[in-house]
C-alpha cells in the first residue's frame with residue numbers, strides 16, 4: 378500500500394462468511410449471484426469477487442461494461458451479468474467478454490443478434506421485467522410478446538428472466554405482493570407463448586432474507602454480502618459480518634483557546650480551552666461534508682465529536698478531557714476500537730442517507746487494506 382494515514386480495511390473472510398450465511402437461507406440448488414457493481418459497493422470489485430466465489434457464489438453481476446472489463450482483465454472467468462442494458466454500440470464487447478446483459482429494449486436485442494450472427498456466436502441474455510418499480514425493464518404485460526419476438530432472432534438466446542423489487546425490506550407491503558403477482562403472471566404468459574423463461578430471479582438482499590418465496594432459481598445479493606443490513610427489518614434474521622472498516626491516524630494534535638474556531642467558516646468554536654486532533658481524510662474520501670459537526674470518530678477507544686466543517690482532505694475531532702492523543706494514534710471512522718463501535722448505518726443516518734451510499738463513497742479515494 379502507498380503510505381497514507383487513512384485507509385479502508387476490507388475483511389475478505391467476512392465477505393465469504395456472509396455469502397455462506399445468505400446461501401444457507403436458500404434452498405439447495407438456488408444459484409447465488411454476488412452483486413459487485415460500483416467497485417463492490419466501494420469494497421473493491423476484484424478481491425470481493427474472488428472472495429464471494431470462494432464463499433460459494435455462483436455468478437457475479439455489475440452495472441456497466443467497464444466494471445465487467447475490470448473483472449475480466451483481472452482474470453475473473455465466472456459467469457458475469459450486466460444488471461442493465463448497455464448501449465447497442467457495445468455488443469462486440471459483450472460478446473468478446475462473454476457478458477450476460479439484461480435486455481430491456483428490442484433495439485439492443487436486435488443489435489446483439491446482429492453482432493452474434495456476424496461472428497457466428499451465440500449470446501445469452503436475461504429479460505428484465507418491470508413489475509412496478511418503474512425504473513428499467515419491459516412492462517410486465519408486454520414481457521411475453523417481447524420475449525417471443527426476440528426469440529425469432531438468430532444468435533441470441535434467453536437464459537433467464539428477472540424483476541427487481543422496490544419495497545422488499547418493508548414488512549407486509551402490498552406493493553411488494555403486487556410485484557410478485559405481476560412477475561408470476563408475466564412468467565406464465567411467457568411460458569404460454571412457448572418460451573422458457575429460463576433461470577428465474579428477483580430477490581435482492583432484503584427479499585433473500587425476508588421472502589423465501591421469491592428466491593426462485595437465483596438470488597442477487599449486494600448489500601448483505603458486505604455485512605450491511607438492507608433495512609432495520611432484516612437485522613434479526615441473519616448474522617452478517619461487516620466487511621469494511623474505515624481507519625485513519627492522527628496527523629496533528631493542538632491545543633486551542635476558548636473562542637477559537639475550527640475549519641472553513643469557523644462553524645465550531647471551542648467553549649473552553651481544548652485539544653483538537655486532525656485526521657487526514659475528508660469528503661473526497663467519502664466523509665460527506667453534510668456530516669460536519671454531526672459525526673463522531675473513535676480515538677483511544679472513546680467516541681470523540683468531529684468538529685468544524687469536513688474538508689476535502691481532512692477532518693478535525695475534539696479530544697475529550699482525560700484522553701491523551703498523539704500523532705500516529707489510530708482513529709476509527711467506521712468500525713470498532715476497544716469497546717466502542719461506529720457502524721456504517723450510524724454514519725449513513727447522520728448523513729441523511731443509507732449504508733449503500735456511505736460504503737460506495739468510501740470507495741472513491743481510500744486505499745484498501747485487504748484482510749484474508
Ligand SMILES: *Cc1c(COP(=O)(O)O)cnc(C)c1O
Pocket residue numbers: 412414460541580581582583597598599600601607
Ligand atoms: C443492486 C442490485 C441488486 C442488489 O441489491 P442489494 O439490495 O444490494 O442486495 C440486485 N438486483 C439488481 C437489479 C440491482 O441493481
